Amino acid sequence: MTSRPSFHLHDYLTARREIINAELNNLLRSSDPSRRIVEAMRYALIGSGKRLRPILCIAAAEAAGGNYKDVLPAACALEMIHTYSLIHDDLPSMDDDRLRRGKSTCHVAFDEATAILAGDALLTLAFEILANPDDTHSSDLEIRLKVIRMIARAAGYCGMIEGQMRDIRFEGKPLSPDKLKSLYALKTGALINVAVESGAQLAGCASKKIVALTDYADYIGLAFQVADDILNVEGDPDRMGKAVGTDAVRKKNTYPALLGLDASKALAGELVCSALAVLASFDYSAEPLRMIARYIIERKR
Ligand code: GRG
Numbered sequence: 001m002t003s004r005p006s007f008h009l010h011d012y013l014t015a016r017r018e019i020i021n022a023e024l025n026n027l028l029r030s031s032d033p034s035r036r037i038v039e040a041m042r043y044a045l046i047g048s049g050k051r052l053r054p055i056l057c058i059a060a061a062e063a064a065g066g067n068y069k070d071v072l073p074a075a076c077a078l079e080m081i082h083t084y085s086l087i088h089d090d091l092p093s094m095d096d097d098r099l100r101r102g103k104s105t106c107h108v109a110f111d112e113a114t115a116i117l118a119g120d121a122l123l124t125l126a127f128e129i130l131a132n133p134d135d136t137h138s139s140d141l142e143i144r145l146k147v148i149r150m151i152a153r154a155a156g157y158c159g160m161i162e163g164q165m166r167d168i169r170f171e172g173k174p175l176s177p178d179k180l181k182s183l184y185a186l187k188t189g190a191l192i193n194v195a196v197e198s199g200a201q202l203a204g205c206a207s208k209k210i211v212a213l214t215d216y217a218d219y220i221g222l223a224f225q226v227a228d229d230i231l232n233v234e235g236d237p238d239r240m241g242k243a244v245g246t247d248a249v250r251k252k253n254t255y256p257a258l259l260g261l262d263a264s265k266a267l268a269g270e271l272v273c274s275a276l277a278v279l280a281s282f283d284y285s286a287e288p289l290r291m292i293a294r295y296i297i298e299r300k301r
Pocket of ligand 1: 049051052084085086088089101160164187225301
């Protein structure tokens with residue numbers, strides 16, 4: 001009898017990050033690096049990000065029987081969209097943060113106008129990559145079109161942007177747990193969900209499995225945000241590469257503010273258990289997704 005190979009999340013994350021970072025570099029290489037806009041895009045994109053969304057896209061493709069090569073451009077496009085959202089979120093007109101990914105935020109390192117344009121440029125480049133006709137890996141055009149639309153909706157005014165709008169509008173005004181949950185489903189959950197679904201779709205996953213994978217993504221998306229709220233209270237700013245304690249200062253609606261720290265930690269644990277339960281019918285190929293679910297609430301950054 002052959003025994004199952006043991007799975008090491010750290011090695012998996014390191015290997016996938018290397019592939020993603022190399023491809024992100026490659027995708028920006030064609031642009032003249034001395035141009036100020038390219039310099040700002042590269043500054044924000046290349047560095048110490050966890051690459052969670054592209055890794056989820058790849059892990060979902062693998063769980064669906066596909067290969068990382070099938071989804072690498074889409075995975076990189078998702079990281080560009082995520083990075084754009086961080087650049088804009090850090091702007092003086094939004095959260096006015098000075099530290100991100102262990103270094104000065106883009107508008108501090110460059111200037112506000114350049115940071116706005118770098119965010120815009122990463123967002124549009126993401127869709128240029130998704131629609132690239134020379135990408136021979138994911139050949140089914142109907143699926144690619146569906147994925148492009150899904151990603152646009154998740155990032156746009158019915159997804160992440162609406163979540164950010166609510167976050168700003170409700171700052172300092174108490175929200176019910178249900179309203180906070182739907183705000184987070186939009187602000188953070190939508191992009192995490194579409195990372196998983198696009199990976200599965202591009203790998204040709206059967207629709208029944210896609211339902212399970214998107215349920216998994218909903219659970220871990222919320223768990224990720226609850227963990228982020230907890231880290232904002234008790235995380236180590238040096239390890240996280242960004243300021244902590246900022247949510248309380250801004251009177252943001254968060255799970256620790258609403259439920260307290262202990263109940264928030266319990267909730268994060270329950271969400272991960274639910275995420276694992278919906279993957280019960282998946283074989284060993286879903287092991288990365290299972291381990292990532294656990295990592296999401298155990299991480300220190
Ligand atoms: C400005 C359109 C627009 C949207 C902003 C996602 C978002 C909406 C803002 C980010 C601010 C924030 C702290 C959100 C909470 C969760 C989150 C998305 C954290 C950052 O993501 P990580 O931890 O970051 O995956 P890295 O740097 O590892 O990629």
